[in-house]
Amino acid sequence: MELWLSLQGIPAQGQEFTYADQAIWTDNWTAFGLKLKPGKPLTATLFVQAQGQGYLVQGAITGSVVMPCSRCVEESEQDIAASFTHFEELTGVDESYPDEKFLREAGGVPELDVAAFLWEQFALALPDKPLCRSECQGLCPRCGANLNAGVCSCPQGSADPRMAVFRSLKVPH
Numbered sequence: 001m002e003l004w005l006s007l008q009g010i011p012a013q014g015q016e017f018t019y020a021d022q023a024i025w026t027d028n029w030t031a032f033g034l035k036l037k038p039g040k041p042l043t044a045t046l047f048v049q050a051q052g053q054g055y056l057v058q059g060a061i062t063g064s065v066v067m068p069c070s071r072c073v074e075e076s077e078q079d080i081a082a083s084f085t086h087f088e089e090l091t092g093v094d095e096s097y098p099d100e101k102f103l104r105e106a107g108g109v110p111e112l113d114v115a116a117f118l119w120e121q122f123a124l125a126l127p128d129k130p131l132c133r134s135e136c137q138g139l140c141p142r143c144g145a146n147l148n149a150g151v152c153s154c155p156q157g158s159a160d161p162r163m164a165v166f167r168s169l170k171v172p173h
């Protein structure tokens with residue numbers, strides 16, 4: 001979705017904006033093919049203040065998403081609690097702001113690409129290795145059983161036979 005914030009008329013003391021349109025995030029995760037589902041509604045606050053030759057953009061995103069656990073691949077809810085401080089500099093005021101991917105100029109007025117900015121901040125806040133719980137036992141490497149549901153029938157204590165060849169190799173020190 002497109003969502004641009006005009007930076008004209010923001011008072012000197014700054015101004016706060018709140019965004020809760022889920023499409024800011026769901027449109028992008030669908031477009032990027034990410035295995036995410038909505039959790040608690042995502043809400044972003046942006047505090048924008050003119051500063052020097054640009055704008056200071058501070059804020060936070062809170063809510064949650066549902067994504068596969070990195071060990072057992074079951075769906076798990078992951079809290080999102082991102083906070084950020086970002087500076088957008090107004091360079092090349094005549095035409096556009098080629099160095100600033102979140103700015104454009106429309107009719108002489110600088111505008112912030114809120115949707116792209118909030119998507120990037122969200123994406124940075126996603127956990128690399130989400131877990132359904134810290135003690136998740138994951139999947140049995142031999143039979144694929146979810147070990148959170150109980151012990152599988154694979155022989156206990158015997159490692160994957162495919163690894164035996166590596167164990168027999170002597171590593172010189």
Ligand SMILES: [Zn+2]
Pocket residue numbers: 069070071072073074131132133136137138
């Ligand atoms: Zn898990």
Ligand SMILES: [Zn+2]
Pocket residue numbers: 140141142143144145152153154
């Ligand atoms: Zn097993």
